[in-house]
Amino acid sequence: MTTTSENIIETRGLTKRFGQRVAVAGVDVSVPRGCAFGFLGHNGAGKTTLIRLLLGLTQADAGTMQIAGRPIPQERAQVLARVGAIVEEPHFHGHLTGRENLRVIAAARDPQAVSRIDGALQRVGLSDRAGDRVRTYSQGMRQRLGVARCLLAEPELLILDEPMNGLDPGGILEFRKMIAELVGEGRTVFLSSHLLDEVEKTCDAAAVIDRGRVIAQGSIGELVRSEHAELEIGCDRPELALDLLDSHDGVAAAQRIDDGIRVTLSSNDGAASINARLVQGGVAVFRLTPVRESLEQRFLEITSQIGDPQ
Amino acid sequence: MTATIARQMIAAEILKLRRNRALMGFTLLLTVGIVVVVFGYLAIQHASDVARHGPAGGTDNFDHAVRALGVFFGMLAAILVGTEAGTADLSSGVFRDLVATGRSRLSLFFVRAPAAILVTLAFSAVAYAVALIATFAFAGSMPTPSAGLILQSAGWIALCNSILAALAVGVGSLTGSRGVTLTALIGWQAVATNLLLSITSLGGARDGLLTAALTQVIPLSGGGRGDVTMATGIAVAVLAVWAIVPLAIGAWRTQTQDA
Numbered sequence: 001m002t003t004t005s006e007n008i009i010e011t012r013g014l015t016k017r018f019g020q021r022v023a024v025a026g027v028d029v030s031v032p033r034g035c036a037f038g039f040l041g042h043n044g045a046g047k048t049t050l051i052r053l054l055l056g057l058t059q060a061d062a063g064t065m066q067i068a069g070r071p072i073p074q075e076r077a078q079v080l081a082r083v084g085a086i087v088e089e090p091h092f093h094g095h096l097t098g099r100e101n102l103r104v105i106a107a108a109r110d111p112q113a114v115s116r117i118d119g120a121l122q123r124v125g126l127s128d129r130a131g132d133r134v135r136t137y138s139q140g141m142r143q144r145l146g147v148a149r150c151l152l153a154e155p156e157l158l159i160l161d162e163p164m165n166g167l168d169p170g171g172i173l174e175f176r177k178m179i180a181e182l183v184g185e186g187r188t189v190f191l192s193s194h195l196l197d198e199v200e201k202t203c204d205a206a207a208v209i210d211r212g213r214v215i216a217q218g219s220i221g222e223l224v225r226s227e228h229a230e231l232e233i234g235c236d237r238p239e240l241a242l243d244l245l246d247s248h249d250g251v252a253a254a255q256r257i258d259d260g261i262r263v264t265l266s267s268n269d270g271a272a273s274i275n276a277r278l279v280q281g282g283v284a285v286f287r288l289t290p291v292r293e294s295l296e297q298r299f300l301e302i303t304s305q306i307g308d309p310q
Numbered sequence: 311m312t313a314t315i316a317r318q319m320i321a322a323e324i325l326k327l328r329r330n331r332a333l334m335g336f337t338l339l340l341t342v343g344i345v346v347v348v349f350g351y352l353a354i355q356h357a358s359d360v361a362r363h364g365p366a367g368g369t370d371n372f373d374h375a376v377r378a379l380g381v382f383f384g385m386l387a388a389i390l391v392g393t394e395a396g397t398a399d400l401s402s403g404v405f406r407d408l409v410a411t412g413r414s415r416l417s418l419f420f421v422r423a424p425a426a427i428l429v430t431l432a433f434s435a436v437a438y439a440v441a442l443i444a445t446f447a448f449a450g451s452m453p454t455p456s457a458g459l460i461l462q463s464a465g466w467i468a469l470c471n472s473i474l475a476a477l478a479v480g481v482g483s484l485t486g487s488r489g490v491t492l493t494a495l496i497g498w499q500a501v502a503t504n505l506l507l508s509i510t511s512l513g514g515a516r517d518g519l520l521t522a523a524l525t526q527v528i529p530l531s532g533g534g535r536g537d538v539t540m541a542t543g544i545a546v547a548v549l550a551v552w553a554i555v556p557l558a559i560g561a562w563r564t565q566t567q568d569a
Contacts, residue, residue: 052568052569055409055410056409056410056412057406057409057410057568057569058568058569076412077412077413077414078412079412080410080411080412081411081412083410083412085407085410086407087406087407087410090407091402091403091404091406091407092402092404093326093398093402093404094402095329095330095331096325096326096329100325100329101404103322103325104322104325104326104404104408105404105407105408105411106318107315107318107319107321107322108315108319108322108408108411108413108417108418109411109413110315111312111314111315111318114318149407153411
């Protein structure tokens, strides 16, 4: 595959071993610019290891990586100057205030980073608590301070590892909004998670990693699309409806459900002709709903379960 | 790394140290506190029985204060501060976030030592000033140190504290553990070194001990420690090794460890 700057992250054949265990096995990931990209996997699937490789926190055994078209680790310093990251959970010096913790990180960034501290604190809603010691912060506040720390880099890419962990529903909603705003500003957000529902609601595209291998990637729509589309049809005479569709070319299978029937289509454009056949046959159709598989269902279908042989 | 970045990174390291209240409290106690307590005690003794106890100030007591700030309590303070500087990022988990900024690991390491040295010397300077005031204020009829001796002693204390702080930064960065570093360094400097210095059969092998080399270059009369004497050139070489090798090992570990 050709490397293009349309993708902000590209890895090819990326491999990392810890002794005999292969944590990341020949991973190819392409993350488009300007989107929220989910990186899905069970605990221990290799999500954090891939993030640590991208950030140069550990060295790869094989393969190549590029961020914003530049090779890692060769141009790591220049690349990471515009990347903000939270790996696992955000860590801070508990005895320092939120503002002081940002000063510590800003000092290691470019000279302008210090001037971004107040804006970053305001952005994540921590201005009022910025003078308090971080050891008094809740988990949600620490997550937000972690994002503020990322913003000091004026990042084009944010890498967030399990950012929703430990957040209450209100916090998750706020975080989702914040990610949408960041993407709206043209930044790319790469977030790893095992919270499938959150990734589906937050991200435009995703990759699924299982036991160190990427087994699927694409837009959320592509990932959840079934091989055969299904329709749920609410109608007054389900038995008659099944008889009428028995010989219909566009129907691969049909079965009775509570208030109607469920139809598996043999082609994706058969809904209109099925509706016409039912109405002409004297069935009153009051609902016709495409069945959309959730990301969770799709994820569980394609990934191995704990205890499954590899 | 530009000078501006280096300056702001050292300032950030100093911020981490000076906002650690427990660390600052103990460092103050081991430097200024000890000087105040010792001179205060001597002054009270002298006031209570002038015939039996001499004045609290003067050159002799100045000598004791300088040694205490150089290789006894000042050493403990330097180890405390250096250990904190060497381990704080690792033990808090912030080291990973610092590495993720793209800043080189060597830069992250090498700003720790100047910060630790500056903080240690700030306390030593105050303690030394208090000792000097007490030396002159309580001197009575005793002789007082010359300007040259005062300056040389200040330099010697700074040398002792700087090497110990740098040593602690190096070992702290190697182990990543406050407990291990403090136990190892205080155990080595306060217990093992004194034990080894007293074993005369070790002969010249004792020249390699940090305390032996430091006391060899002390500007005070009485010079080095007991029967351990060495050429000044050898002492300087030993001090250079104690200052450089632990820092090099700490830098290597910081460069190679997974963050």
